[in-house]
Amino acid sequence: MVTTIIVTVILGAIIGALARLVLPGKQHISTLVTVILGILGALIGSWVWTGLLGGGDTAGIDWIALIIGVIVAALLIVAYTSMTGRKRV
Known part of the structure; x- marks a missing residue:
């Protein structure tokens, strides 16, 4: 269980x-948000590939x-930056 969580966090990062x-410009988001969106991207990407x-x-x-997973995480990062109003430079 602990190993799975650690591997998930590392893969999410x-x-x-x-x-x-893969996104153009610089995104002004923290490392923690990057890891969280990466984990969500990995989970959603895996679900899309295996389930759908x-x-x-x-x-x-x-x-x-x-x-x-990378494509989904990139879309999540774009959505997050557009929702928080932080502009890419």
Whole structure:
């Protein structure tokens, strides 16, 4: 249980950072918000891939779910910055 939480937070940080890298400009959000949005992006991306699109169960890294997670996290970051009114420079 604790290991799953730690892995989720680490993957969320990585996915959040990747999402911020693919977005143009600079986003003025904290590291904590980046991790939270990355975790949400990973969870939603995994759900979309396995639940809605019928993605397979892989033995290794599921690259398609990772890419979908980054895209979802990037969309969440854009939504968050537009809702909080913080502009990209």
